[in-house]
Amino acid sequence: MSLSGCGSGSDAQASASSLQFSFWGSSVRAGLTTKAVQLFEQSNPHTTISTWFSSFGSYWPKLATQISGGSAPDLIQMDMRYIDQYVRKGLLLDLSKYIPQTIDLHDFNQPLLKGSEADGRVYGVPFGGNFTSMFYNTTLFEKVGYQLPTGFNDWTWDEMKQVSQQIVKAAGPGVYGTDDASSNIGAFEVFIRQRGKELYTPDGQRAFNKQDVLEWFSYWSDMRRAGLCIPPDLSVQYSGATPALTTIVAGKAAINISTSNQIQAFQAATPRNWDCIQRRPQRV
Structure with missing residues (x-):
């Protein structure tokens, strides 16, 4: 504040x-x-x-x-x-x-x-910590027998693709492995920091390069083509403006990358069983 x-x-x-x-x-x-x-x-x-x-x-x-x-x-x-x-x-x-x-x-x-x-x-006093987190449907993860690591940084993007494949196969039509997080700046920041970089330099310049961006959008393009993440029409329908308008609450996706302060709102919006793992805070 x-x-x-x-x-x-x-x-x-x-x-x-x-x-x-x-x-x-x-x-x-x-x-x-x-x-x-x-x-x-x-x-x-x-x-x-x-x-x-x-x-x-x-x-x-x-x-x-x-x-x-x-x-x-x-x-x-x-x-x-x-x-x-x-x-x-x-x-x-x-x-x-x-x-x-x-x-x-x-x-x-x-x-x-x-x-x-x-x-x-x-210039301000913080309210508290808020971290990029991965919310997931525990019922679907248990159905495919997948055990998540305890920290977001211990999980790879390839592993998320693998579990999405298993979930789509087990859950059947209409359910996807994950949201399309290609435009999610928090998720992109995790991706960049896992490469030992920051989004910006101390003087406000871009600190990542074109190859980083190419690999990020190529990953999500592959996920869309394989039917593993929410397609564009559902991304528009479930904008995430409120908890009820998220795919994980609607039961359309098993994974949603959001911020940890959404926990209570998600809990109140759905009876489905879910949990989350947080990205460890890090400064490089």
Whole structure:
């Protein structure tokens, strides 16, 4: 979470009686966040916080529209991929000068804090860790007798292709091994990091090469041709905008690559048995 960089410290204090907080997520997250805000207001009775939230995809256009209209939220949930962009535009407040006297972060996870930095300065306080994970239908995996490793990084893309072949054969028509993750930036980042690379250099340049991209899209092209991943028409139908619109919840695919904070939403959306393995956080 970041503070918008509108005004000086004295300006912020003067307007602290009423703050606006924007965030993205499901209704489950919204409920939990609202409870946290209410607890804060009880402890700080002279401060009120209004909130708005939306899905991740619609959050950024809505936030950009609000900022361009001159009414940026005071508290902004920020994705680490957007921090540099917002900092360059002068939209986020540098919190470094408030640490550690006003903001004490000594007991925070230091690698997570790094995700809130730009040019060595702190622009936010992390809510928590969120990792690219592979959700899978345990019933289908048990049906083919496949035992997954305990960590995402211990599993290869060829092994995912192999188990997809087994699942498609065992489950019959209409069920696929996996979603088509060719456009999933989180999955692509796992693929790149498994090659000892990052998506971007510290100065914001591309850190992967054309061969990496060619091999990534060739993999998914092969999966589509073999009927192992969701075809394009189903990818459009099950956009993933909500848990109900994911192929794993609908029973169309055995594997879905998503983020770990979707666990509760997936659980609430389907009675099917499923589990997930997380990609280990790593910095190279």
